[in-house]
Amino acid sequence: MNKLILYFLRLLASSIRIFFLRIRGAQIGKRVLIGRATFRTNPKNIVVGDGVVIGDGVVFDKLKSIEIKDYVKIHDKVHVENGTDGDATFSISNNSWIGGETILNCERNVTIETNVGIGCRSQLWTHGYFPSTADGYPSKFGSVTIKKGAWLPPSCIILPDVVIGEYSIIGTGSVVTKNIPDRVFATGIPCLVKAEENAYRKTVTPREKIKLVLEGCAKNIQQKGGSIKQLDENTWQCSFLFKRFEFSFQEKFEDWNKQKGDSCIFVWAPPKMLNQIPKNVSLFILSSNSYTKQATLHEWIIIRALLDSCTLRLMPIQA
Numbered sequence: 001m002n003k004l005i006l007y008f009l010r011l012l013a014s015s016i017r018i019f020f021l022r023i024r025g026a027q028i029g030k031r032v033l034i035g036r037a038t039f040r041t042n043p044k045n046i047v048v049g050d051g052v053v054i055g056d057g058v059v060f061d062k063l064k065s066i067e068i069k070d071y072v073k074i075h076d077k078v079h080v081e082n083g084t085d086g087d088a089t090f091s092i093s094n095n096s097w098i099g100g101e102t103i104l105n106c107e108r109n110v111t112i113e114t115n116v117g118i119g120c121r122s123q124l125w126t127h128g129y130f131p132s133t134a135d136g137y138p139s140k141f142g143s144v145t146i147k148k149g150a151w152l153p154p155s156c157i158i159l160p161d162v163v164i165g166e167y168s169i170i171g172t173g174s175v176v177t178k179n180i181p182d183r184v185f186a187t188g189i190p191c192l193v194k195a196e197e198n199a200y201r202k203t204v205t206p207r208e209k210i211k212l213v214l215e216g217c218a219k220n221i222q223q224k225g226g227s228i229k230q231l232d233e234n235t236w237q238c239s240f241l242f243k244r245f246e247f248s249f250q251e252k253f254e255d256w257n258k259q260k261g262d263s264c265i266f267v268w269a270p271p272k273m274l275n276q277i278p279k280n281v282s283l284f285i286l287s288s289n290s291y292t293k294q295a296t297l298h299e300w301i302i303i304r305a306l307l308d309s310c311t312l313r314l315m316p317i318q319a
Helices: 002-023 206-223 297-308
Strands: 038-040 046-048 059-061 065-068 079-081 089-092 103-105 110-112 144-146 162-164 184-187 192-196 227-232 235-240 243-249 263-267 281-285
Touching: 206 227, 206 235, 206 243, 206 263, 206 297, 235 297, 243 297, 263 297, 281 297
Parallel strands: 038 059, 046 065, 059 079, 065 089, 079 103, 089 110, 110 144, 144 162, 243 263, 263 281
Antiparallel strands: 184 192, 227 235, 235 243
16 A cells, blocks of 8 residues: 555656646656656757656756657666757657666767667767867767667667667677677677577567467566456456456457457457557557557556566557
C-alpha cells in the first residue's frame, strides 16, 4: 500500500510539472511521468510522446530542440547538455532507453533512433577540445547517431562524428572512435568489430515467440504488483492500477463485434479488417513487431511490461 501511495504522489507531482510545461508551449502526450527534471530549453521546442518516463535529476540544457517519442525511458541523473551556443538538437525515438548518470553532450546534434539501449554511466561526445586552438592544438566536432536496435551496455564512450549501425551491440566499457557497421558485435579500446550478428543471435520460432511474449507480459505485471490469472494456454486476465482487462493470442480473429470488454489481442499476421478495430481493443502483430495505437491504459500496461522486461519492442502502425 505504501508503494501505491508513493506512486500516486509521484504521479501528482509529475502532472503539475507537465501542466506548467504545456501552458508554456511544450507538446506532451498521454501517460507521461516526469520526475524532478530540469528543462533549460524553450518549451515551445519540446515534444514528448506517449508513455514517456523521465527520472529525477535529469537535465536538458541549452538545446535548440528536444524530441522524445513514445515509450522512451530516461533514468535518473542523465545530462543532455550543450555547453556553448545551444544550437544543437536532441532526438530520441520510440522505445529507447537511457541508463542513469549518462552524459549526452550536444555541441552538435545527437540522434538516437528506435529501440536503442544505452547503459548507465555511458558518454556520448560531439566535441573534443581543450588545449589552445590559437596555439595550433587540434579540436573536433561532429554529430553522433545511434541507429535503430543498437545496444550500448554500461560505461561506453562514443566520440564525435560517429554512427553506430543498426542492431549492433557494443561491448561494456568500449571507446568508439569510428563508425560501426550494422548488425555486428564490436568491443575494445578502440572499439573493433569482433563478430557478425549470425554468430550470437539465435533463431526463434513463431510459437516460441508467442509463448515468450505472453509469459513476459504476465511476469512483469505481476512483479509490479498486478494481479494475473491464466484462463487458458493463450489467455490471461489482468488487474493493474484499478484496471481489469484480458490479453491473449488468437490464431484467427475475424469478427471485432464478438469482442467484449477492454482487451489486448496478439496475432501473428494483421487481419483484413484492420481499420475496424474498436477503441477498447489494442492489436499487437508479432510478425512485424507492431501495434495499432489506441493510447488506452491497458495498451500502456502491456507495452510497458514488454519494454521493462526486455521481451519485445513494438512500433505503432503508421496511418
